[in-house]
Amino acid sequence: MIAELGTYSLILAMFLSILLSVVPMVGAQRSSLLLVSYARPLTIGVTFFVGLAFAFLVYAFLTNDFSVEYVANNSNTALPWYYRVSAVWGGHEGSLLLWVLTLAGWTLAVALKSKALPLDIIGRVLGVLGIITTGFLSFVIFTSSPFERLLPRSPAQGADLNPLLQDFGLIVHPPMLYMGYVGFSVAFAFAIAALLSGRMDAAWARWSRPWTNVAWAFLTLGIALGSWWAYYELGWGGWWFWDPVENASLMPWLVGTALIHSLAVTEKRGVFKSWTLLLAIFAFSLSLLGTFLVRSGVLTSVHAFASDPARGFYILVMLAVAIGGSLLLYGIRAAQVKSDSSFTLVSRETLLLVNNVLLTVIAFTVLLGTLYPLLIDALGMGKMSVGPPYFNALTVPLGALLMVALGVGALVRWRQTDATQLFKRLIGPLVLAVVFGVATMMIRGGEGWDHWTYVGIILAYWIVFCALVDLYDRAGKRSGSLFASLKKLPRAYWGMHLAHLGMAVLAVGIAMVSAFTEHRDMRMAPGDRQEVGQYVFEFKGIEHVEGPNYTSDKGVINVYQDGQLYEVMTPEKRLYTARGNVMTEASIDAGLFRDLYVALGEPLEGGAWAIRLQFKPYVRWLWLGGLLMTFGGFLAAMDKRYRKMSQRDAKLA
Template sequence: MIAELGHFALVLALVIAFLQASLPLYGVYKANLSLQGLARSAAFLQAACLLLSFAGLTYAFLVNDFSIDYVARQSNTLLPDYYKVSAVWGGHEGSLLLWVLVLALWGSAVALFSRSLPREMVARVLSIMGMVSVALIAFILVTSNPFNRILPDFPIDGADLNPLLQDPGLIIHPPMLYMGYVGFTVPFAFAMAGLLGGRLDSAWARWSRPWTVAAWCFLTLGIALGSWWAYYELGWGGWWFWDPVENASFMPWLAGTALIHSLAVSEKRGVFKAWTVMLAIIAFALSLLGTFLVRSGVLTSVHAFASDPARGMFVLAILTVVIGASLLTFALRASHLNSESRYQAVSRESFLLINNLLLITATTVVLLGTLFPLIADAFKLGKISVGAPYFNALFVPLSLVLMFFIALGPLSNWKRHRLADFAPLWKIAVISMALGIVLPLFIFGYNTLKVGISLSLAAWVSLAMVRDIYLKAATAKQGLWAGLARLSRSYYGMQVAHLGLVITVVGVALTATYSIERDIRLGAGDSVEVGPYHFDWQGVRDYQGPNFNATQAEINVLQAGELVAVLRPEKRLYVVQNRSMTEAAIDASLFRDIYVAMGEPLDNNQWAVRVYYKPFVRWLWLGAIFMAVGGAIAMTDRRYRLAKKTSDAFVHGVTTK
């Protein structure tokens, strides 16, 4: 009965989404305030229905209702309750239900925090979000209904959740990723609403920007969590594989990063309007493309949910209609998106434009590398694999060039800047190159060109950041500390986010170059040296988990004769699916990870063991945290608080210079 109630709530959500998509827009056309006001109520009601539907599916998992096909395929009576909850979104149908629920929650947030915006604007935004909901809820009900029953012949027990997904990281990772992924619907809806209303001014950019930053922060953390999960769960010690599904979330992140910077220019200077709208469309389009890639069966990945081409064609049809309509609207309205000011070749606008072009070029590189094997296969050109060498050869240089310009943007003035004012930066350039050469030699004893360039650019951005903060704060008459307090949260957020990028770049360069990997045989009395550490095999023991049998090794790690850590890697056999899984053991610190993973048992009571020494690998995820925190700080800037003057500025077309 609870499942039927959840199904009914999902159908009701489709009806409400249709009303949300149609009536408020009609109200705008007819200048009917009552119909326009329905947008907020419909957004709240749709979210409530989807919450009820999601709760119904969760309840079915918790009570082991295997008469529901999706529950029978994704759960088992032996599965711990916390994994039963994560199993709700562990498969195709449930993940889509989570998708539309997150979209409805974003819509509710817009409805709740838009009281000061013009009613027409809110009606258009929520109507566009309602259209997206209609398409995806219809997709669920037609092709991917999670409430389908298999009566009367249903299994006594379930097939169990994929062992790869039986991990705490997968409880947090998908919701966080979806909050970012789906969140780009909001700036897309604002861009389309602005186009339909014929007004895209600085007030529109100011109000859209915090929503874009919020989605970007969630996506940043979601991608980092996915990278962290792959690192410790898959047992191969890698943190990024350029997997097509990894790329599917990375592409909207790159486009969203460009969108944030473009919105900053549109807000401050009234330029890049058409470019900003196009970036909003691109970020949303790439989010839908990721949905298509994950659910179409056109690629193979440990992250992919489905292998049903019919479902993929449905998503492709949604992608075609939504993006086609968006681009048509943009083409019809683009002539009205004139810049409100001019700028010279050397200015902050120019540097931000260069950064945007580099980000979109990098996005295109990833997009081509991801789709080219699919295109080649469709045109019968054979099976072509595009791997890390392609991405590293093209993406990495673009990233390093981007690092160079990141330092110049905040140091330059709006509208015009004299090249002579950059002359003092030669000292920073010299110091940065010296640090890039000396630090690796001091820490690791040798250097490489890649590490030297990466660390030099990281130092270049960091020192330029310190200089910029000092120069801006030193102008205060009350003194340096008063000047630091006077700087806006938006400015500090930007600098913290840039610092996060620096930390990630340093982590990537150092761990990719100085990591040590050894595949060895270990048994009673065996030991091995890897990097500065000595690994002593102590033996193995067997134990039984809730739904698996495990063999656990014990390895003592010593440095200079002192015990550093005791690592206990495991080899697990999940009994329901009869699948073997590796559980790595990691001793983590800020500056290095010691990583051990068990392979297969060998003769003479020995085991195949993989041992890693990975310096600075934690900086990859630490940098992502800094980036997200920087975005959160920027969102708290006082000028993004919803005040009546923002609404007035939008209504009257006031441009803030």
């Protein structure tokens, strides 16, 4: 009965989403406030029934209802309850339902938090979101229902959840990633609403800006969590492999980063309107492309779902309609997209334009490297792979230029800046960055310092010192004490610099872990010792462990520092009994400035094992940088000026 109720809930949600797609749109076109006013109640109804369907699926997992095929394929009676909940989005059908629930949640948030906006604008925004919701609900109902019955023969225990996904990372990573992916639909909806209404002034950019910041922050957090999960769960010790599915999340993040900067320029200066509209369209389109890559069956990846290609074709059609329809609308309305002001070569607008160009070029580079092998394979021209050498060779120099522009952009002013004065302001941060970079190299010492490592460290210092100069200038112009002046700076300003600081921390992490990681893949028998990174690892032997749904060979490795026992590390090789999968569970001694990483390989003759030992300096700074950027995005979105200006815009409308 639960499965049938879930299906009925989805059908009702789809019916309401169709009404949401049509009624407020017609009302906005006819200037009928009555029709437009139905948008919010319809949104509440869609969210309620999608949430109800999701709750039914969670209940089916918690009660081990293996008469539901999706539950039988992704759960087991021995699975801990918290993994049963996360198993809801551990497969294709459930993850699509999570996607729709997230979309409904975003739509409801817009409906409830945008009451100050003109009714015609909010009607069009919710109408566009209703169209997107209808498309995904039809996809779930007709091709990917998680409520299909497995009758009359239901398994007694279930096939179990993929062991790779039986981890805390699965509990938090997909929801955060989806919040970012789907959040860009709001920016897309505001862009389409602006094109439909012809109202492409600073107000619509101001309305869209906090929503875009929140979506970008969630996507940043989702990517960081995915990198962290791959690092400790897959047993290879890497944090980014340029996997096509990893790239699928990076591309909308890059375009979304350009979008939040472009929105700032459109709001403050009335320029870059074309950029902003196109970036909003492409950010959401790349999110849909990521969905297609993960679910179409064209990729083989630990991140991808092995799905029917017909499902991928459905999403491909949705992608074609979204991109084609929105670009057609843009082409029709392009003549009305005019800038309201001008700027000189030496200005913040110019630096943000450079920022947009660099981010877009990086995104295109990643897109080309991701899709080119698929295109070659589809044309029957053989199989090929595009790996880290291609991506690193192109993205690292472009990323360095982006960091240069980031530092300069903090010190230029809107519209026009005196070049001589700017040069004087930049000299101090440049000299300090070089001096601190050289000092870091001398203190760190050792081999591994190539030119890109040195450049990365200098640019990280460059961003920090440029931000400090700007902070001092801003606070110094206000009356009162320095502390009181700092408190008066808006949250959006603090959020910007916090995100930029996160980029600097990320750059340090990338530079240091890439240059100074030490690793050994070796055979170790009980009693063998190996030195890595000033630590001595001694293999003591193997212990047998019985888990709730697995058996494990747990290695015991003593770690010594300066002749004293420092830590006991216990990597595991687990056999999950339901599916017979063997998984590696690395043992990690984490620290702010370095990680010790140990993973078991295969058993060898004479009681020996293949063991991977790694010393990874500053690897935690990768995810610390991601967290700082995430907090920066959220802080910027909470700026009180957005709410006050939206209320003012509504009164003027």
